[in-house]
Each structure stands twice: as C-alpha cells, then as structure tokens.
Amino acid sequence: MKKLTVTSSPHVKSGATVTGIMLDVIIALLPALIAAVRYFGPRALLLAAVCIGTCVLSEYVAEKIMKKPVTLGDLSAVVTGLLLAYNLPPTIPLWMAAVGSAAAIIIVKQMFGGLGQNFVNPAITGRIILLVSFSQAMTTFTKPLDWTADAVTTATPLAALSALDRGGDIAAQLSDGRLPGLMDMFLGNIGGSMGEVCAAALLIGGVYLIARKVISPIIPCVYIGTVAALMLIAGKGNFTFMLYEVLGGGLLLGAIFMATDYVTSPVSRTGKVIFAVGCGVITTVIRLFSNLPEGVSYSIMIMNILVPLIEKITMPHPFGFVKEKKEKKEKEAA
Amino acid sequence: MKIQLPDDVLKPVARIKGGIRVSHNKITSECPVRRIAAPERVVIPMLQHIGAPCTPVVKPGDKVYAGQLIGNSDAYISAPIHSSVSGVVKSVAPVVTVGGRMINSVTIENDGYMEYDPSIEPPQVHSREDALKAIRASGLVGLGGAGFPAHAKLNFPKDVEIDTLIVNAAECEPYITTDYRECVENSWDIISGIYTLIEYFGFKRVAIAVEDNKPEAIRVLDKIAATDREMGNIIRLIVLKSKYPQGAEKMMIYTVTGRKVPPGKLPSDVGCAVMNVGSVAFIARYLKSGRPLISRTVTCSGSAIAEPSNLRIPVGTSAKAVIEACGGYKTDPYKLIVGGPMMGFALYSDEVPLTKQNNALLAFAPGDKGVKPERACIRCGRCVAACPMHLTPVFFADKLKKDPSPQELSDLGAMVCMECGSCSYVCPAGKPLVQNMRRAKDIVREGMKK
Numbered sequence: 104m105k106k107l108t109v110t111s112s113p114h115v116k117s118g119a120t121v122t123g124i125m126l127d128v129i130i131a132l133l134p135a136l137i138a139a140v141r142y143f144g145p146r147a148l149l150l151a152a153v154c155i156g157t158c159v160l161s162e163y164v165a166e167k168i169m170k171k172p173v174t175l176g177d178l179s180a181v182v183t184g185l186l187l188a189y190n191l192p193p194t195i196p197l198w199m200a201a202v203g204s205a206a207a208i209i210i211v212k213q214m215f216g217g218l219g220q221n222f223v224n225p226a227i228t229g230r231i232i233l234l235v236s237f238s239q240a241m242t243t244f245t246k247p248l249d250w251t252a253d254a255v256t257t258a259t260p261l262a263a264l265s266a267l268d269r270g271g272d273i274a275a276q277l278s279d280g281r282l283p284g285l286m287d288m289f290l291g292n293i294g295g296s297m298g299e300v301c302a303a304a305l306l307i308g309g310v311y312l313i314a315r316k317v318i319s320p321i322i323p324c325v326y327i328g329t330v331a332a333l334m335l336i337a338g339k340g341n342f343t344f345m346l347y348e349v350l351g352g353g354l355l356l357g358a359i360f361m362a363t364d365y366v367t368s369p370v371s372r373t374g375k376v377i378f379a380v381g382c383g384v385i386t387t388v389i390r391l392f393s394n395l396p397e398g399v400s401y402s403i404m405i406m407n408i409l410v411p412l413i414e415k416i417t418m419p420h421p422f423g424f425v426k427e428k429k430e431k432k433e434k435e436a437a
Numbered sequence: 438m439k440i441q442l443p444d445d446v447l448k449p450v451a452r453i454k455g456g457i458r459v460s461h462n463k464i465t466s467e468c469p470v471r472r473i474a475a476p477e478r479v480v481i482p483m484l485q486h487i488g489a490p491c492t493p494v495v496k497p498g499d500k501v502y503a504g505q506l507i508g509n510s511d512a513y514i515s516a517p518i519h520s521s522v523s524g525v526v527k528s529v530a531p532v533v534t535v536g537g538r539m540i541n542s543v544t545i546e547n548d549g550y551m552e553y554d555p556s557i558e559p560p561q562v563h564s565r566e567d568a569l570k571a572i573r574a575s576g577l578v579g580l581g582g583a584g585f586p587a588h589a590k591l592n593f594p595k596d597v598e599i600d601t602l603i604v605n606a607a608e609c610e611p612y613i614t615t616d617y618r619e620c621v622e623n624s625w626d627i628i629s630g631i632y633t634l635i636e637y638f639g640f641k642r643v644a645i646a647v648e649d650n651k652p653e654a655i656r657v658l659d660k661i662a663a664t665d666r667e668m669g670n671i672i673r674l675i676v677l678k679s680k681y682p683q684g685a686e687k688m689m690i691y692t693v694t695g696r697k698v699p700p701g702k703l704p705s706d707v708g709c710a711v712m713n714v715g716s717v718a719f720i721a722r723y724l725k726s727g728r729p730l731i732s733r734t735v736t737c738s739g740s741a742i743a744e745p746s747n748l749r750i751p752v753g754t755s756a757k758a759v760i761e762a763c764g765g766y767k768t769d770p771y772k773l774i775v776g777g778p779m780m781g782f783a784l785y786s787d788e789v790p791l792t793k794q795n796n797a798l799l800a801f802a803p804g805d806k807g808v809k810p811e812r813a814c815i816r817c818g819r820c821v822a823a824c825p826m827h828l829t830p831v832f833f834a835d836k837l838k839k840d841p842s843p844q845e846l847s848d849l850g851a852m853v854c855m856e857c858g859s860c861s862y863v864c865p866a867g868k869p870l871v872q873n874m875r876r877a878k879d880i881v882r883e884g885m886k887k
Contacts, residue, residue, distance in 0.1 A: 108772045109783040110808070111872050113858030114801070115459065115611065119819070119865040121812045177812055218813040370818030370831060414832075421850035422687065422826040423697035 121218075125178035127317045131308035132185050132360065138291050138301030142247035143193035147297050153197045155184030157204035165213035179218050183207055186226035189298020189356055190400070191233070195240050203233040223407040224367045227357075227400045234400070244294035257294040260351040261396040264344075277343055285343070288350040299356040309359035318363040321375040322382075326358040329383025337391055354386065357399035367407040374410075374417035381406045446659065447644065447675045450695040453688050455825040456680045457859045459611055459779070461650055465738050465745045466614045470622060472749045473762040475522045475547050479753030481507065482534045482542040485792035486578040487585045488514030493543050499526045502554035504729050507543050516586040517576045520545055521731040521751035523552035535775045535789055536782045542790065545753070559727040568637040575723045576730040576793070581605060581616070581684065581713035582776055584794035587720075590712070591638060593705045602640040603693050604631065606647040606654060606714040607677060607684035610777025613797045615734040618747050619715045620647070620654035627714060628661045630721035631672060638710075643672045644693045645714070648679040681779060682857040686711045688825055700853045730793055737763045739799035741770040750791060757787040759798050771803040779858045809867030820860035820870055826853045830860040830870040833877050841877075843884025851877040 139147035162180040166173045187204055207229030212221045234241045246257045263281050283293050291301025299305075312318045331349050338344035348354070362368060362382050369378050382402045389398025484490035489512030495501060501520040508518035524547045532542040560571035573588035593599050604627070608616040620627065631643050645658050658674050665672040675693055677683055687698045689711055696707040704711055719730060731752050738745040743764030750759055756773065760766065773784040775795050791798065820830040828850050836845060851874065860870040 105769050105771075107770060107783070107785055109785045110772075111869065111875075112776075112778075112780050112782070112856070113862050113871065114772060114774050114778040114781065114783065114799075115862065116809050116867070117457070117459075117863050117865075119863065120809060120867075121815055121865050124815070124817065124865055174813065179815075219815050220813075365815045365817040370816060370821045370829070418832075418849075419821070419827045419829065421700050421828055421853040422691075423699040423702070423853075424827075424850075425699050 121177045121179075124317055125182050127312065127315050128182050128360070129178065129185065131311045131317075132182075132189070132298070134304035134307045135189060135298045135301055135356070136185075138304040139189070139193070139297045142291055142300060143245070143297055147188075147193050150191060150193060150195070150197065150200055150297060151185060151188040153200050154188035154191075154204045155181050157201040158184035158187070158208050161205045161208035162213065165209050166217070169213065171217065174218060177218060180208060183212070183225045183229075186298075186360060187229045189360075190226060190230040190296050190353065192241060192244050192295075193297045194243060194245050195233075195237075199233060199237050199240055202236075203229040206232045219366055221366060222410070223404050224361055224364045227361050227403050227407075230400050231404060244296075246294060247292050247300065259295045259396065260288060260293055260347055261390065264347055264351065265390070265396040274341060274343070277341075277347070282347065285346055285350070288347065293351070295351075296353060296356075299353045302350045302355050305355040305359055309355075312359070312363075318359075319372075319375065321372060322363045322368060322379045323358045325376055325379035326362055326382045326386075327354065329380050330354060330386055333383065333387040337387070348390065352390075352397045353399040357386075357403055358382070361399075362403050362406070367410060369410055369413045369417060371414070371417045371419055374413045377413050377417065378406050378410065381409065446655075447673045449675060449677050449692040451691050452678075453680065453683060453692060453825050454827065455823050455859065456682060456688075457823050457862055458679075459681050459862065461679065462611045462738075463614050463617070463650070464612070465736050465747050466617055466651070466653075468614070468618075468746045470615075470618050470734050470747045470749050473754070473759070475549075475551060475751045476754050476758045477547050478527070478544060479521050479547065479751055480532055480542050480544050480755065480790040481518060481521065481753040482532065482540040482790060482792055483508045483518060484534075484538075484540045485518060485584060485752070485794055486516045487583060488512060488516070488589070490540065491515060491518050493529045493541065495520075495526050495529070495543060497526050497528050500524075501526060501545060502552050504557050504731055505554040506729075507545075514586055514589045516578050516588070517574065517729075518752075519576055519729040519731050521753050522547040523550050524548040533786075533789065535784065535792065535795060537785075553728065557727045557729075559725060560723075562633075562637070562724060565637045568633070571724070572720065574729070575719070577716060577719055577723070578730070578793050579713055580715035580719065580733060580793070580796065582610075582780070582794060582796050584792075587712070587716055590710065591634075593638075593710070597705055597708065599638065599705055599708050599710055600641040601694055601709045602631070602634055602638070602643045603689055603709060603711045604643065604645040604714050604717050605684055605686075605689055605711050606645060606651075606658070607689065608651070609648060609679070609681045609684040610779055610781075610797075611681075612738045612799055613736045613777050614738075614747055615736050615796045616714050617651050617654050618734060619718055620651070621657055623718045624657045624661055626718035626721040627658075628664070628672070630717035630719070632669075633720055633724060634712075634717065635669065635671070640710070641671065644675045645672065646675045646677055646689060646693055648677050648683065650679045682825055682855070682859065685825070685855055685857060687855075700850065733793055733796075735759060735791060735795060736797040737799075738797065739770075739774075740802040741766050741768050741800035743767045752793055753790045755787065756784060756789050756791060756798055759791065760787060760800060766800060768802045770800040772801045774799040774801070779862070780856065809864075811867045811869075812865075814866050814868055817865060819863040819865065823859040823863045825857065825859060826850070826855065828854055828874075830874065833873050834868065834870065837873055837876060841880065843881045846877045847881045847884075849877075851881050854878060 207225040211225040385402035491508030577587040578584040774781040
C-alpha cells in the first residue's frame with residue numbers, strides 16, 4: 104500500500120475558492136461592460152484593458168520586488184482594474200488611468216501586505232487619487248452614444264440635480280428638461296463614469312452575486328435604502344427626485360460592487376448594517392451639503408477606515424453566552 | 438428530497454444559526470448490519486472513552502472469556518473494558534491507536550470458540566443507583582463518537598431536575614449510517630431502552646431526533662412513538678432539517694427545546710440529557726442479557742472501499758480486518774479516516790485497532806476534495822457565518838499571528854469551539870481554521886495551568 108495522507112479534520116472541503124469568487128465578481132461586472140461599450144464605444148473596452156493590464160503588471164512587479172509569491176492567479180488584480188475603469192470618465196487619457204491603477208495596486212494594496220490586508224478598497228482609493236490629482240479630466244463627461252473623439256461634453260444628472268434650488272418647487276424644476284428621463288437613467292443613456300451609468304446592468308450583476316451567495320444582500324440593500332429614505336425626506340417626499348439620486352452617480356456601482364468588498368467591510372451581519380447605514384448617510388450628506396455632486400467614493404472610503412471599530416463593537420457572542428457577568432460583578436461590588 | 442411527514446411529528450422549536458450543508462453520501466444506508474467473523478487477534482486499548490485510562494487486570498498467558506473484565510479504573514469518569522473474544526492474552530503493551538496516541542493495550546489471541554464468561558447474568562436493577570452501577574459495569578460509552586462514559590452522563594446532580602431526554606439519531610456526519618441502521622433494525626431495543634431510562638431517571642418527556650434525510654428511520658421511529666400513545670404518551674419524534682453539525686449535543690438541545698447551554702456548562706444545567714440512539718438500544722440489550730459492550734456497529738465506506746457496508750465488529754478489530762471484510766480496497770487508498778469526514782482522524786496505517794468510540798472507517802481514493810491551495814484570507818466572513826457556536830475564526834487567525842495571551846483567546850470564546858470543522862469546510866482560501874482553534878484552546882489550557 105502506498106503512503107497514506109494524514110491531515111487534520113475536516114477531510115472534505117467546499118468547492119468555494121478565492122479564484123472562483125473573483126471570477127464570479129468579474130462575471131457580474133460584464134453586463135455593465137457591455138453597456139459601457141454600447142454607450143461610449145470601443146474606447147470603453149480599451150480603458151478597461153489598460154486598467155486591468157496595469158493592475159496585473161503592478162501586482163506582478165510589486166510582488167517580485169518584495170520577493171513575495173506571485174498571486175495573480177487569484178484574479179483579485181483583474182477585479183480591481185475592472186472596477187477602477189468603471190469609476191473613470193470614458194474620455195480620460197489612458198496614461199492617467201494607468202497611473203491610478205498602479206497607485207491602487209502598489210500603494211493601497213501591496214504596500215499594506217497584499218490581498219486581504221488593505222484597509223481601504225484599492226479601486227475606490229485609486230479613483231480618489233485620480234480625482235484629486237486630475238480633477239479636470241476626472242469630471243469631464245461626454246454625451247452617451249457619441250463615440251467621436253471631440254464628443255460634446257455634458258453634465259451628469261447629479262451635477263444638474265445639485266444645481267436645483269431645493270427651497271423651490273422641485274417637481275417643476277425636474278420636469279423643465281435639464282434632466283434626462285428616468286428610463287434613460289435606468290438604462291444608462293446619460294453622462295457619467297464608464298461603468299456606473301447603466302443601472303439595469305449593475306442590478307443584473309448584483310442579483311447574480313446574491314444568487315451565487317458571493318455577497319450578502321445586506322450592504323447593497325441597506326446602503327441604497329438609506330440613501331433613498333434620506334433623499335425622500337430631503338426632497339420633501341418627491342419620489343422622482345429620490346429616484347434620480349438612487350439611479351444617478353456611482354451609488355449602485357458602489358453599493359453592489361465596492362462597499363461589499365470583503366476585505367474592507369465588516370464580517371458580522373450587524374456590522375454590515377452599521378457599515379451600510381454609515382455609507383448611506385455620508386453619501387447623502389456629501390451630495391446635499393458639499394460642493395461635490397457625488398459622494399459614494401468618499402463615503403465608502405471613510406466607512407472602510409471605520410471597519411475595525413465596527414468589528415469591535417459588533418463582535419458576536421459565543422453560543423449560549425449570558426450577560427450575567429456584569430450583573431454579578433455589580434452585585435459583588437454592592 | 439421531499440418526504441411526507443407523519444402528522445404527529447413535532448417540529449423543531451429553534452433553528453441553529455450557522456452550520457453547513459454538506460453532501461450526505463450515505464451510500465451504505467440500505468446495507469443491513471452484517472456480523473464479521475471475529476479476527477484471529479484483537480488489540481484492545483485501555484482508553485476507549487473520554488476520561489481516565491483503565492489499568493489492565495489480566496497478564497500475558499491468562500485465559501479470558503468473551504465479556505470478561507480486562508481493564509478497569511477507580512476514576513469516576515472512566516468505563517471498564519472487556520474482552521471481545523475468548524482466548525489467551527498475548528501481551529499487554531503500548532500500541533499506536535486512532536489519533537496517533539500510544540496507549541497501553543491488551544492483545545488477545547482468539548481461540549475461535551467465542552465462549553462467554555459463565556458469570557455473566559442480567560443485572561438486578563431496582564433503583565437509580567442500581568441502574569447507574571449496571572451501566573458503568575456494562576462499559577457503555579457514548580456510541581455517537583465522542584465516547585463519554587454513559588454512567589457519568591446519567592449521574593445528574595441530585596438537586597437539578599432533568600426533564601428532557603433527547604435520543605440523538607441525527608447522524609449529521611456524511612457517510613455514517615450506524616444510527617440509521619440501529620433505528621431501522623433495532624427499534625424495539627430503542628423503545629425498551631427509553632422506558633428503562635424513564636423509569637430510573639424520571640424524564641418527563643423524551644424526544645427522538647432524526648434528520649429528514651432518513652425517511653425509513655422516520656417511519657419506524659414514528660411507529661414507536663405511536664405505540665407510546667397508549668403507554669406513557671411522553672415520547673415524541675422530532676424531524677430536523679438536515680444540517681451539519683446538528684447532531685452536536687448543544688445544537689441538538691437548542692433545536693429540540695430552544696434552550697441554550699451556556700459556555701462551560703453541561704446539558705444537565707438546562708435540564709436535558711442527550712444520548713445516542715445506539716447507546717439507548719444497548720442499555721436495553723444489556724439489561725436483558727448482561728453482556729457488556731464488546732462489539733459495535735461500524736460503517737465502512739468511501740470511494741476506495743470495494744463493498745461499502747455496515748458491520749458489527751468485535752472491539753479491537755484492526756482497520757485492515759474491517760476493510761478486508763468489505764472486499765478490500767478497490768483502489769490504493771489516499772486517505773484512511775476513522776470517524777466521519779468532518780471530525781474524524783486520519784490514519785497513517787490500517788494496522789490500528791478500532792474501539793467502542795469509532796462509528797466509521799472511511800477510505801478515499803485519490804482526487805477527493807480534502808485539500809485546497811492555500812491563499813490569502815480575503816475576510817469574506819464565511820467562517821463566521823458557518824460557525825454554529827457564533828465564533829469568529831477569522832479573528833482567531835489574526836490574533837494567533839501576534840502571540841496572544843490566554844485571556845484574549847478565552848474572551849473570544851476559544852473554549853466554546855467544538856472543532857466541528859464547518860469553518861475550514863467553507864473557507865475559500867483553504868486556511869487551517871480548525872487547527873487555529875485547537876491551537877487557541879491549547880494556549881488557553883496552558884494558561885489555566887499556570
């Protein structure tokens with residue numbers, strides 16, 4: 104008889120792997136890529152390729168330099184690249200996209216120890232780095248379905264919403280033609296970052312991830328729900344205004360794909376709820392009260408930083424745990 | 438599989454949080470238990486239970502009968518050990534046993550007559566004390582796998598009221614079908630055992646718990662419960678949705694009664710006793726015949742076994758002899774496991790004797806799903822969601838990297854872990870999470886000694 108393998112129990116394992124999970128995320132992101140190509144032309148594909156390529160190359164080089172095992176096989180760099188591309192205007196110069204990708208992987212991910220060790224989401228931080236470095240290029244959006252090089256620029260729906268006089272009659276302002284129709288908002292026929300425009304495609308991806316049990320529905324539902332509720336209040340009960348805020352900007356992309364990043368979100372259910380409510384509140388506050396039309400990236404990054412604290416206060420109690428310890432101590436003290 | 442449940446079956450009152458769904462692979466469920474010929478030699482370890490090891494009371498050259506006492510201990514948590522064949526004691530020496538420990542063992546050359554000890558007679562039981570004494574003398578340990586001495590389990594403190602007896606037939610580990618066969622084949626022993634326990638230990642209600650993947654067992658057990666309607670009307674069948682590790686004592690109590698056993702406490706602290714269905718049936722047989730626990734049912738299964746079967750084997754039979762009784766190996770085994778695939782021990786050789794505690798022997802061909810390439814932890818939280826004890830294996834892993842104090846680990850709940858393996862099972866990064874938990878428990882134990 105050949106030698107037997109001796110390992111610790113359990114002797115069976117589930118089929119889930121890190122690579123499989125990342126592959127599921129990539130699959131879930133594909134509908135939005137198709138939508139991006141439909142609205143912004145082949146350049147969207149080129150932009151995605153540049154971001155993914157730079158991310159993969161940066162990961163390889165960084166790991167080689169730091170003499171760590173090369174972990175490209177887990178596909179996490181591909182996910183980061185794709186997500187970052189989705190967060191960029193389709194017209195951004197390719198070299199800028201490459202700089203953002205390299206920063207996301209090298210500074211945010213590898214310098215903190217690689218996959219699982221980064222405390223903020225690399226793609227979101229990459230986007231924020233680009234936003235503060237090249238704010239002009241990062242906020243110039245072109246009209247969809249106009250693939251030409253000198254395409255007409257347009258304001259994003261959120262920028263237009265931002266200009267609304269909230270003290271006045273919102274319903275009248277919404278219908279005066281400055282904003283695209285709600286159907287266009289849902290299908291993505293609007294200006295914006297390459298991957299964020301098509302709400303329909305993002306929702307398909309989200310449903311896929313939830314059905315495959317890759318993500319729990321808690322974070323996306325609570326995040327989007329919080330924003331919707333607060334916007335409804337801010338818009339004095341105007342449903343249309345609320346819908347513009349939910350469908351516009353990076354909310355769906357952020358809530359479904361970025362806030363749910365395992366590494367930078369809490370593990371417990373309660374923790375996830377707190378995290379998502381926090382994201383929703385900060386997003387709303389930024390959108391309503393700051394000069395920025397958009398606040399998803401910042402809100403997720405801020406909540407990422409708070410995750411260790413959230414984990415601490417939401418640590419689950421072991422099964423059968425009884426809180427009598429405190430009472431006893433108090434009794435003993437008394 | 439959807440099955441029609443009888444009307445009077447009770448529903449579980451609570452559902453465990455966490456746990457995993459794992460493929461059942463109960464391929465031997467329709468194989469009737471087959472007695473194997475006693476081997477030429479049995480090796481009987483002096484530790485086949487949780488607690489103090491026994492001291493051998495025989496020496497090389499002694500002639501022993503089947504059922505004769507060969508090892509005993511004065512310690513309270515211990516169970517006497519009997520010879521499983523008649524023959525001559527060859528040696529008393531340490532032998533490597535399941536789990537890799539060297540344990541003093543009595544080797545007996547079988548004379549082939551299977552001559553029972555003539556002094557064996559049914560015990561005289563008239564009171565609770567008699568019953569406890571008899572159960573101790575029978576050498577019964579929990580047959581579900583943990584092997585806790587049954588008399589110690591049943592000797593509840595006088596001042597607590599134990600109202601509920603749970604007869605555990607959940608058998609949530611994959612492959613194993615010994616409890617299932619016990620239900621189907623020995624149902625009258627089960628009910629008779631239950632009545633004995635009611636008589637001497639005063640349980641107010643008895644729940645027989647079984648998972649819904651065992652329709653035949655449900656049918657048979659429901660008949661038992663139905664006959665009880667005319668007798669005492671306190672036995673109920675509870676059908677649980679299949680989920681691992683539902684058969685674990687604390688989980689079982691929670692799903693059946695809704696009571697939670699606090700960390701560090703015993704089932705008796707919440708008024709419950711849990712006994713394996715095989716143990717209950719054994720008590721009935723023992724009280725009738727007086728023959729101690731010298732054989733047990735074992736499921737021999739897995740992809741490398743030619744004819745997977747359920748076997749009745751004398752205690753001390755080697756794994757090799759059991760596998761030969763199942764037609765030998767179909768292919769070269771890659772891994773041999775004693776116990777279930779979730780909590781069992783891997784063997785390094787098939788020359789190891791099986792004991793009272795061992796309910797399964799599995800042999801797997803290469804290509805099973807036991808190993809996964811290890812990658813970085815992505816903090817997906819699957820281990821936290823899977824832990825039935827609400828622990829956080831991911832944070833234990835973090836803590837253990839930083840040389841933690843026993844107090845820190847204890848605060849995280851290290852000692853609550855029952856090593857069910859759910860966390861390691863679900864981990865997509867292939868992390869050794871159960872080993873981490875064992876390490877954490879060791880650190881806490883060392884800290885307590887100081």
